[in-house]
Amino acid sequence: MSQTSTPKNACLQWFGKQGYRFAPAIFFISLIIVWELGCTLGHVPQYILPSPSSIVHAFFNVEFSRWMTHLWATLRVALMGFGLSILISLPLSIAMIRSELLNRTLYPMLIVIQSTPVVAVAPLIIVLMGTGDPSRVLITCLITFFPMVVSTTTGMLETPPELIELSKSLRAPRYRETWQIRIPYAIPHIFSGLRISITLAIIGAVVAEFVAAEQGLGYFIQFSTSFFKIPQAFAGLIFLSAISLLLFKSVQWIQMWLFPWSLPKKK
Amino acid sequence: MSESTEKSSQNAYVSMKDVGHRYDPNPDAPMAVQDINLDIHRHEFVAVVGPSGCGKSTLLRMVAGLLIPSHGEVSVFNRPVTEPRDDVGIVFQKPNLLPWLTVKKNVLFPLKHKYGRVSPEDIKRADELLAMTGLSAFAEKMPDELSGGMQQRVGIVRALLLNPDILLMDEPFSALDALTREQIGFDLLDIWRDHPKTVLFITHSISEAVLLADRILVMSKRPGSVLDLIDVGLPRPRSPETINSARFSELTNIIRGHIYEPNVHA
Numbered sequence: 001m002s003q004t005s006t007p008k009n010a011c012l013q014w015f016g017k018q019g020y021r022f023a024p025a026i027f028f029i030s031l032i033i034v035w036e037l038g039c040t041l042g043h044v045p046q047y048i049l050p051s052p053s054s055i056v057h058a059f060f061n062v063e064f065s066r067w068m069t070h071l072w073a074t075l076r077v078a079l080m081g082f083g084l085s086i087l088i089s090l091p092l093s094i095a096m097i098r099s100e101l102l103n104r105t106l107y108p109m110l111i112v113i114q115s116t117p118v119v120a121v122a123p124l125i126i127v128l129m130g131t132g133d134p135s136r137v138l139i140t141c142l143i144t145f146f147p148m149v150v151s152t153t154t155g156m157l158e159t160p161p162e163l164i165e166l167s168k169s170l171r172a173p174r175y176r177e178t179w180q181i182r183i184p185y186a187i188p189h190i191f192s193g194l195r196i197s198i199t200l201a202i203i204g205a206v207v208a209e210f211v212a213a214e215q216g217l218g219y220f221i222q223f224s225t226s227f228f229k230i231p232q233a234f235a236g237l238i239f240l241s242a243i244s245l246l247l248f249k250s251v252q253w254i255q256m257w258l259f260p261w262s263l264p265k266k267k
Numbered sequence: 268m269s270e271s272t273e274k275s276s277q278n279a280y281v282s283m284k285d286v287g288h289r290y291d292p293n294p295d296a297p298m299a300v301q302d303i304n305l306d307i308h309r310h311e312f313v314a315v316v317g318p319s320g321c322g323k324s325t326l327l328r329m330v331a332g333l334l335i336p337s338h339g340e341v342s343v344f345n346r347p348v349t350e351p352r353d354d355v356g357i358v359f360q361k362p363n364l365l366p367w368l369t370v371k372k373n374v375l376f377p378l379k380h381k382y383g384r385v386s387p388e389d390i391k392r393a394d395e396l397l398a399m400t401g402l403s404a405f406a407e408k409m410p411d412e413l414s415g416g417m418q419q420r421v422g423i424v425r426a427l428l429l430n431p432d433i434l435l436m437d438e439p440f441s442a443l444d445a446l447t448r449e450q451i452g453f454d455l456l457d458i459w460r461d462h463p464k465t466v467l468f469i470t471h472s473i474s475e476a477v478l479l480a481d482r483i484l485v486m487s488k489r490p491g492s493v494l495d496l497i498d499v500g501l502p503r504p505r506s507p508e509t510i511n512s513a514r515f516s517e518l519t520n521i522i523r524g525h526i527y528e529p530n531v532h533a
Contacts, residue, residue: 160363162360162363163363166357166363166377167380169331169351169355170351170380171350171351171353171381176380180376181365259367261366261409265411
């Protein structure tokens with residue numbers, strides 16, 4: 001193809017570029033338009049599939065303060081569970097890296113916990129610990145901590161062996177090998193673990209609300225469905241996804257802010 | 268012990284006596300290196316060449332005190348090496364800089380890592396070393412902003428920070444392109460001339476060994492043992508001119524002969 005840039009070519013190029021840039025947004029908006037048209041033209045009943053406009057309508061029909069109450073209930077549990085699993089998984093990973101015996105002893109146990117469907121265990125936890133926040137936080141924590149342990153240990157094991165030799169040749173204390181070499185090396189891995197875990201934390205909180213709760217977005221969706229307020233349930237669902245997305249992005253922003261060197265290089 | 272050997276072992280700074288190593292404790296397992304006898308004088312530049320997997324790095328790790336030989340003894344100033352020493356600096360094949368630290372902080376890292384803090388004098392020393400190697404302008408840059416050659420220069424400066432008497436270099440330039448490689452080799456000789464150190468330099472490159480070293484240890488393939496120990500005897504300072512001298516090609520041919528036809532000389 002010739003490289004000449006006639007005005008017509010330049011124009012096409014510009015459209016091509018913009019099209020590429022906005023492709024996700026265009027696709028998303030088209031999908032919503034098709035959905036809306038399908039619902040209105042096809043006379044789909046609201047309790048089967050509500051149209052986007054009715055969902056938006058339902059969203060604004062619920063008072064803002066009510067949204068906030070439910071949001072806070074879910075967010076509180078999700079963030080506490082997430083925080084708790086960070087507090088558990090980081091020391092656990094360090095211990096497992098430093099001691100082959102601990103690694104051998106604990107790893108099978110972690111696999112067992114991970115293989116147990118938390119949704120099935122949730123009712124038992126509620127029976128054991130009551131319907132308060134602690135049981136919901138525990139459920140969230142059980143869902144979130146495994147990816148974090150795996151990513152942290154993987155990252156710490158990927159430290160170049162020469163740097164460990166450097167540390168040994170300096171006869172530096174072992175804790176500095178961990179803090180000044182292994183953990184910083186694991187940062188990119190730790191953050192991919194955190195990104196997975198933060199969305200799992202929302203799932204954990206919602207699962208816990210499904211089992212026993214009087215508040216929270218999960219509870220709100222379940223409650224709306226049981227009263228056949230389907231557009232309202234959809235509104236809750238979309239709100240929940242938006243929050244989950246925002247949390248995912250926040251983890252990325254924190255990584256960009258605190259550890260800019262750990263991001264993949266743009267070429 | 269005769270008087271002459273007594274004398275020579277006193278002159279020896281780094282000394283290996285009948286050194287061998289087997290990674291697997293099983294006595295039937297093959298040796299990685301065996302029967303290595305080598306005395307390195309203080310501030311001498313010794314290169315080690317040999318085929319891949321002949322145990323060159325094993326040798327280096329034994330001098331570093333990172334590995335205790337299963338046979339024989341490595342000693343420095345007549346004291347056996349039983350643990351890593353403070354007067355040893357190591358340069359690896361890859362620069363292995365820490366990507367989250369600036370160049371200067373990377374240079375200071377060994378002190379920070381060993382003692383947990385750095386003093387203003389240490390910072391001054393790092394600045395001087397960076398200036399000496401022409402890296403001052405890059406002090407506050409991150410490692411990934413530097414070329415491979417620059418990164419390896421920082422790796423060398425990092426090894427020099429603790430002012431080691433012994434500098435161990437494990438194929439330090441093998442990841443660099445040919446032009447950078449030659450230049451950084453001459454830079455290393457300049458540093459070594461101004462700040463004399465005992466250098467053990469491991470390389471795959473025969474011409475690099477001849478160009479840089481006082482003596483060259485040629486090793487056989489696994490289990491690595493000494494095929495020859497060659498006095499280079501080329502005048503210093505060495506320069507690109509050195510490569511054109513007759514002695515240079517004579518030496519590279521001898522070494523090449525050892526490596527490609529070990530049976531003839533063994």
